[in-house]
Structures are given as structure tokens and as C-alpha cells.
Amino acid sequence: MTTNSLPHHIADAINQLGQDRSDGPLCCYLFDLEALRNRIRQMSEALPSNVALFYAAKANPMPEILATLAPYVAGFEAASGGELAHLAQQDHHKPLIFGGPGKLESELKTALELGIDAIHVESLTELKHLIRLAKALDCQAPIFLRMNIDIGSITLSKLAMGGRPTPFGLDSDELEHAIALIQQNPCLQLKGFHFHLMSHQLEVDKHLALMKCYFDAVKAWQAQYQLPPLAINLGGGMGINYTQPDQHFDWLNFCERLTQLIQQEGMADTPLRFECGRFISAPCGYYVTEIIDLKRNLGEYFAVCRGGTHHFRTPAAQSHNHPFVIIDGNIQDFSEEKITDELVTLVGQLCTPKDVFSRAQSIAELKIGDYVVFTLAGAYSWNISHQNFLMHPAPKFHYLN
Ligand SMILES: Cc1ncc(COP(=O)(O)O)c(C=O)c1O
Structure with a gap:
């Protein structure tokens, strides 16, 4: 070069x-903060109208990066108690969401005290911790259930957090138990479902197929468990092509076709979210x-x-x-x-x-x-x-x- x-x-x-x-x-x-600003602005402008873009701070949590992104993102995703404390300290007055496996009770408590927008629940154990905490704090715990699902014939990218056995998210078999706990405990506020099955996705077709898979799963669960309208966090994972830097994930094309998919699937009234990291800041x-x-x-x-x-x-x-x-x-x-x-x-x-x-x-x-x-x-x-x-x-x- x-x-x-x-x-x-x-x-x-x-x-x-x-x-x-x-x-x-x-x-x-x-x-280059000016380049970052232009990129996030263009990415946000291309989104379908019911999709909000969060930044996954794990990709780069530097205060200068967060401050540059803050005016253009819907909020920030923290994947640990440390990131959550850091994001809270930056004080951008943006919604914070908290995911990641193995959350400590102390971290969940901090999240509730901070008035977190949503906790991405990774297991039944976490759900039980939250019931205890929310009762003790006399508050409601806003949650998304993170799910791992079978994605049939859709091939996995280089870095798969789901679609195969991993420590991430609830198994569909556990959903009935989770829903029962939520219905028995009004201190839990189920706001939606969360998926992040793969990172390093370079192919728009495959990612759209994955989005459809998520929509299908949520529609089926809504019918099966008679759930009210819920939001869906569709994760991040849009890829950067390090070996052929002119062939990154095609965000504009993806957003255009996602708009069509949302219409076709009747999801226009469902609040949707992304939590992208690498594609924004790399x-x-x-x-x-x-x-x-x-x-x-x-x-x-x-x-x-x-x-x-x-x-x-x-x-x-x-x-x-x-x-x-x-x-x-x-x-x-x-x-x-x-x-x-x-x-x-x-x-x-x-x-x-x-x-x-x-x-x-x-x-x-x-x-x-x-x-x-x-x-x-x-x-x-x-x-x-x-x-x-x-x-x-x-x-x-x-x-x-
Ligand atoms: C749950 C979750 N959300 C979002 C991301 C961000 O992924 P990416 O940087 O590939 O967009 C990750 C990355 O590991 C993740 O685990």
C-alpha cells in the first residue's frame, strides 16, 4: 500500500x-473523530424508521469516541459492570443497556439504581437475581430476554455467539419457565427479546435471513405465550473486511432491504434496535x-x-x-x-x-x-x-x- x-x-x-x-x-x-461523526450520521440516516442504533462500547469505550457518537446514537450498550460504570460516568444522558454473561448481583443492582433502559437477561439464574433485587429495591426491572436459537441452514460467520451451543442467551426450551417467572413477578418488566448470534458478518443476504429468523421466532413466541407487543434488539455484528478493505458489510444496501423486510413481515410497529460496535468505530x-x-x-x-x-x-x-x-x-x-x-x-x-x-x-x-x-x-x-x-x-x- x-x-x-x-x-x-x-x-x-x-x-x-x-x-x-x-x-x-x-x-x-x-x-479521526470527524470521520467517525460522518460515519455514524450516515449510518443513522439510512436506518428504517422503527430501528434505533445503539453503540456497543466494548468495541472502543474511549471517552472521546463516546462523546463523538453520543448525539447520533440512541444509547450505549455495556457488556460488564465496568463498562456500565464507565458509561454512567461519561454522563451523556443517553439510555444505557446492559448485557453479557455472568452478571454479578452487585452489577445488576447498580444497573437498576442507574435507571437502566434494559438488562439483557442471559439465564434463568439472572432472572431470579433480578426478582430478588427488584423486590428489595421496590422497583421494576426492565428486561430483554437474550435468546439463542437454531437458525437452520443460515451459515455462521467467523465469530458466532449463537446458532450453535454457546454460553450466551437462553435456550428456547427455557423460555416457558422464564415467561412463567415474569408473569408471576410484576417487578419484572419484559420489554423485548434480544439476539446477537454473530459478529464479522460481511454478507447482507445472510444477515437479512438472520433478521427474518429473529422476526419469525418472536412472532411464534408471541402467539405461543400470548405476549403483548414487544421490542426486538437485533444485536450488532456487521463486519469490517480487514483483508479486502473495499468489501466491508454494505450498510446502505442492508438498510434499504431491511426496510422492505420489515414491511413484508409486518414488523413496522415493532420497536427494533441494533447494538453495533466494530462497524461504527473501526x-x-x-x-x-x-x-x-x-x-x-x-x-x-x-x-x-x-x-x-x-x-x-x-x-x-x-x-x-x-x-x-x-x-x-x-x-x-x-x-x-x-x-x-x-x-x-x-x-x-x-x-x-x-x-x-x-x-x-x-x-x-x-x-x-x-x-x-x-x-x-x-x-x-x-x-x-x-x-x-x-x-x-x-x-x-x-x-x-
Ligand atoms: C451481545 C453483543 N452485542 C453487540 C456486540 C457488538 O458486536 P460487533 O462489534 O460485531 O458489532 C457484541 C460483540 O461481541 C456482543 O457480544
């Missing part, structure tokens, strides 16, 4: 940041690192970058070669060490062979002091990394607004 693949203002910002040598070679995250982030060593080892070339997967675990977590752009670092001292037209593996500073960003990449020209800019680094990046391993310093964080 060349500098041309980067927006000009990003390349300019990186060149500018590289001039500061006070902390040694460049190593930072750069977030494109706004860049992990920028400077090459500090170039070597040939048993016939293969390696470029050692400042930092590593302890800052940016995304490629290791996803087992992919992360897309990147090289910027000429213009540092004269090392120009004679240049590699030209070789396959190079980009690695970090960790003493483990797993510290790889991109393996055997065809690179036209590379030298010590060049910057490697990993794109699509705004989601599941810094916050999923084993940051303390080897006690290297953290990268710097910069925001373009």
Missing part, C-alpha cells in the same frame, strides 16, 4: 507527529508505528516496529494480516538499510513469535524510520490488548477533530 491510500489529513497529521523525537520513535493511536482509528529495525533471518525479512500486539492485538486476535500503509519517515541516517521489492513480515517488540501484525507482505520499499500505519484500528484494538506484557510504555493517543 502507498501513502495515497490514506486520507491526506491523516498522512499530514502523522508526518507532523513524527517530527517530535522527544519520546523516541513514533508509536501512537490516531483517531474505520476511524489508526495505529501508527515507526520501523526501528530491519532484518533478514533464515531467508525471510522482518521489520521490527515500535510497539506491538500488546498495543494492537487486533491482527493476533483475528488471525489476519492487518492492512497497513507505509509512509516515508524521511530519516536520513538509515537510508542505506533499505529493502526493496521483498516479502516482509511486520512485527512488534515483544519476545514472542506471535507478535505479528502482518506476515510476508509484498513491500516495494522500506527502511528504518518509515512509519507503518495500520488502518481500521478503531475497534477492538487498544482495549483488547495485553497492555502490561513486558512493561513497554503505552502508545500516545491523538484525536483529530
